[in-house]
Amino acid sequence: MHKTTKQRTNVDWFLTVLRVTSLAMIAAGLLAFAAQIIDSNNPFARWANPDAISLTGEQFQGLVVTGLAQGAMYGLIALGYSMVYGVLGFINFAHGEVFMVGAMTGAITSNKLAEAGYWESSFVLCLMLVVALSVVVCTITAVIMERVAYRPLRGKPRLIPLITSIGVSFFLQNCVLVLLGSTVKSYPDLPNWLTDKRTFLEIQGSKVLVLAVAALAMVGLWYLVEKTKTGQAMRAVAEDAEIASLMGIDVNRIIVKTFAVGGAMAGVAGILWGLLFRSVIHTTGFLPGIKAFSSAVVGGIGNLGGSMAGGLTIGVAESLGPLMILEPLGVSGPSQLRDAVAFAVLIIVLLVRPSGIFGERLPSEERT
Amino acid sequence: MRRFRFSRRLAPRKGTFAWAFAVLAAFSLLAASCGNDDDGPAVVDQAPLATATEAPAADPAPAADPRGDALGDGSLGVVTVPTGESIQIRSLNAISGPVAFLGLPNQRAVELAIADYGDISGFSVDMGTPLDGLCSSEGGQAAAQTIAADEQVIGVIGTSCSGAGVAAAPLITQAGMVIISPSNTSPALTSDFQGNPGASYNVGYYRTAHNDLVQGAAMANFVFSELGIDNAAALHDGDPYTQGLASAFRNSFEELGGTVSGFTGINKGDTDMVPALTELAAGSPGALFFPIFQPEGDFVAAQAPTVSGLEGTSLLAADGLLVDDFLALTDSVGMHFSGPDTRFGTNTNQSTGQNADQILAAYTQAYGEAPSAAFWGHSYDAATLLLDAIAAASWVEDGDLHIDRAGVRQHLNSVSGYSGITGTLSCDDFGDCASQKITVLYHQDSEDVEASKENVVYSYP
Incomplete structure (x- = not known):
């Protein structure tokens, strides 16, 4: 984007056209949707789709809440991508599988607890135990992954650990397949206060819980990164690992801690996934992993607040986009295009703001 | 308000994302297609394959016709099974992944049917290594290619899923083989019952499952x-x-x-x-x-x-x-x-004389569990139909068994009033053979x- 001259090339023109077209399409879809809400019989409401449906307030709220809950999970996973990128400068694609391992651990332990009868009698205690166990298992997985797969590659070109991470991803997926089989693992039934819609704003309890836990995890992470010695060291390593080591920081230790914290966040996200969707299979980590990576990029990779914001953006966009933009535009089967919507958000954000929503532009001499 | 962050160097570096996305794209492609390779060197039966399909014209016609009343005009070729070798059929079902519950009973019922049916003209029947259709069109295609490459194979019992069937059926039927599915139910694979073939109908495709x-x-x-x-x-x-x-x-x-x-x-x-x-x-x-x-x-x-x-x-x-x-x-x-309708009651398979209870008992004894899906009976019937067709289209000459591929289809086309586990089976002009009972x-x-x-x-x- 930083041109030394004011001259615009054909590519610049092409990108501008692309930006304008995509934004115009979104605007047209939203306007048609708004026209429908105001009066379903006005001509603008049906210019593209004569069978367009409109949403009731309650349905709209349901979509926003489910999008936020899904987005909070993307955000929590995205933190792991973002932290590792910040410290090591490569993208750990196996992180989605760490999340899946967390959800699996939760499914197994919660079922054992349900068999023993504790799940129903003391749910909150059980849930805390399940979360703790999942966090521990995910942390260990992430730390072992770093030790075995990534540390030997320290200092190698970044493409090499990246390819390795894809291998680790398949390895973890197949390990779970072999150990636990290919059937869907279900979580036991949740207590009524989580599954019923609350009188409070008519939101399902489990979604409130997901949002609350995600917020809590974010606060904890913010405290860790900004207020503790470890966090200071992490930021120093991210700034310049070599100088940090000269200052007496044990870089390897900090990297391990970074993986551990990322893994713990994925463990929390895994349990939230279990509470929300109540079932998990060995391929569960793949798509959320890719979307979380997109969230990290949308928010500005390396920026933790941005990762969460990116997750929420993608979650809400894929929840609302099909019915608010594609449906009014007359696209058939809009719900099947939700993944396309999620990745379109990524593309549009990169077109309009290549550094991500909260990413910072760098002067060109800082780019290497 | 201050954002918390790791570093000032947050923005994507030029070039970093170019390769990151290239790898991401490659990753997705890889994930989409990875199932294909699972079968690896799946067709194991490495028995001498020298005996290829031979054209009927090359048959030396001896004085007394050794074919007897074997069906077929030889238009799709004749497979010769040498003395001591086995007749080759295959099972192509979804046996791994989340839909394995559907494919495994299908495959096991084929194994039981082969055992119950016994030899054909003194030649044993071999199912070979089970193939995995993965319930996807990619999986069906990959497995079908493996099967079609083996010229000794007469017929296939599969696929479990219609998606895999749409991809597998053309490859298998074009190789002259037949494919009988125990659980494909998509109308596209056969017909609309009004005489119009479905979009994915292939001559040589049959099924014992109902039409959706x-x-x-x-x-x-x-x-x-x-x-x-x-x-x-x-x-x-x-x-x-x-x-x-x-x-x-x-x-x-x-x-x-x-x-x-x-x-x-x-x-x-x-x-x-x-x-x-x-x-x-x-x-x-x-x-x-x-x-x-x-x-x-x-x-x-x-x-x-x-x-x-x-x-x-x-x-x-x-x-x-x-x-x-x-x-x-x-x-x-x-x-x-x-x-x-799985209320099979006392229905008896006319080719093996076994009824549903006996097959279920044998299944449970052999595999340690009851079938996990409803189509095991359909699969058993599909296998016995295929074996009957092979018996009807084959003859022994000089100690070798000859099977006329066109005869196999001729027999299946003429199936009518066949008593199977799943009821009375009759094949229509587009391969729908099921009793079509829904509950x-x-x-x-x-x-x-x-x-x-x-x-x-x-x-x-």
């Missing part, structure tokens, strides 16, 4: 007449099976005079069904038919009651979700399921799954 036009009509009749609901919605997952069945339901329901207020799709792998369900809720349907699989079905059943406008909607599914794991969920209680079950207790599987509340026709 019948199942769609059964569910539509049940909802409209028995439940008294005249406004329904349907949801599919883009797969030919689910799409075909949902469309069949819609067409039948509208023919009956009902309204289908919503018809939409989700993707395999989706977890958050609220957007799709909200789309359907806009029409306030009284019933929602979602003939999909696990795990997506779990999410629909759990999330539908939470969507405004679907709170009181009756949920209905098809045999894809009629599995123990799904029935054990409390969310599935109160649902209706359509599926093939609707009502699921009332997630603690007692077996009782629900036998709780027939409606049968069709």
Whole structure:
């Protein structure tokens, strides 16, 4: 984007056209949707789709809440991508599988607890135990992954650990397949206060819980990164690992801690996934992993607040986009295009703001 | 307000993302296709393959015709099985991944049928290494290529899923082989019963499973007449099976005079069904038919009651979700399921003389569990039909067994009034051989799954 001259090339023109077209399409879809809400019989409401449906307030709220809950999970996973990128400068694609391992651990332990009868009698205690166990298992997985797969590659070109991470991803997926089989693992039934819609704003309890836990995890992470010695060291390593080591920081230790914290966040996200969707299979980590990576990029990779914001953006966009933009535009089967919507958000954000929503532009001499 | 962050060097570095995305794209492609390689060197039977298909014209015609009354005109070639070798057939089912529950019983029933049937003219029958169709078109295609490359193979029992069948059928039938599916039900694979071939019909394709036009009509009749609901919605997952069945339901329901207020799709792998369900809720349907699989079905059943406008909607599914794991969920209680009629009673397979109870007992003894899906009987019948066809189209000459590929098809085309485990089978002009009986079950207790599987509340026709 930083041109030394004011001259615009054909590519610049092409990108501008692309930006304008995509934004115009979104605007047209939203306007048609708004026209429908105001009066379903006005001509603008049906210019593209004569069978367009409109949403009731309650349905709209349901979509926003489910999008936020899904987005909070993307955000929590995205933190792991973002932290590792910040410290090591490569993208750990196996992180989605760490999340899946967390959800699996939760499914197994919660079922054992349900068999023993504790799940129903003391749910909150059980849930805390399940979360703790999942966090521990995910942390260990992430730390072992770093030790075995990534540390030997320290200092190698970044493409090499990246390819390795894809291998680790398949390895973890197949390990779970072999150990636990290919059937869907279900979580036991949740207590009524989580599954019923609350009188409070008519939101399902489990979604409130997901949002609350995600917020809590974010606060904890913010405290860790900004207020503790470890966090200071992490930021120093991210700034310049070599100088940090000269200052007496044990870089390897900090990297391990970074993986551990990322893994713990994925463990929390895994349990939230279990509470929300109540079932998990060995391929569960793949798509959320890719979307979380997109969230990290949308928010500005390396920026933790941005990762969460990116997750929420993608979650809400894929929840609302099909019915608010594609449906009014007359696209058939809009719900099947939700993944396309999620990745379109990524593309549009990169077109309009290549550094991500909260990413910072760098002067060109800082780019290497 | 200050953002917390690791570093000032946050913005993507030029070039970094170029390769990151290239790798991301490659990763997705790899993931999409990785299943294909699973079979590896799957066709194991490395028995001397020197005996290739030979053209009938090359047959030296001795004075007395050794063919006897073996069927066939040789137009698709003749396979010679040398003395001491086995007749080759294959099983191509979904035996790994989330749909393995459907494919494994199919494959095992083929094994049992071969054992019960015994030798053909003194030659044993070999199923070879089981192939995996993975319930996907890529999996079906890869496995079919492996099979079609082996010229000794006469016929295939498979696939488990219509999606795999659409991809596998052309490859297998063009190689002169036949494919008999025990559980493909998409109308596209055979015909619309009005004399029009389906979009994916291939000569040489047969099935012992029902055509989903019948199942769609059964569910539509049940909802409209028995439940008294005249406004329904349907949801599919883009797969030919689910799409075909949902469309069949819609067409039948509208023919009956009902309204289908919503018809939409989700993707395999989706977890958050609220957007799709909200789309359907806009029409306030009284019933929602979602003939999909696990795990997506779990999410629909759990999330539908939470969507405004679907709170009181009756949920209905098809045999894809009629599995123990799904029935054990409390969310599935109160649902209706359509599926093939599995009340086999005393039906006896005329080729082996075995009845359903005997086969079930043998199955449980051999594999240590009861079949996990409904189509084991269809698979057993499919295998015996194929073996009968081989027997009818083969003759022994100089100690070798010769099998006329065209004769195999000729026999299958003429199957009529065949007594099988699943009822009376007759093949029509487009390969539909099933007895076409559908039942609707009502699921009332997630603690007692077996009782629900036998709780027939409606049968069709």
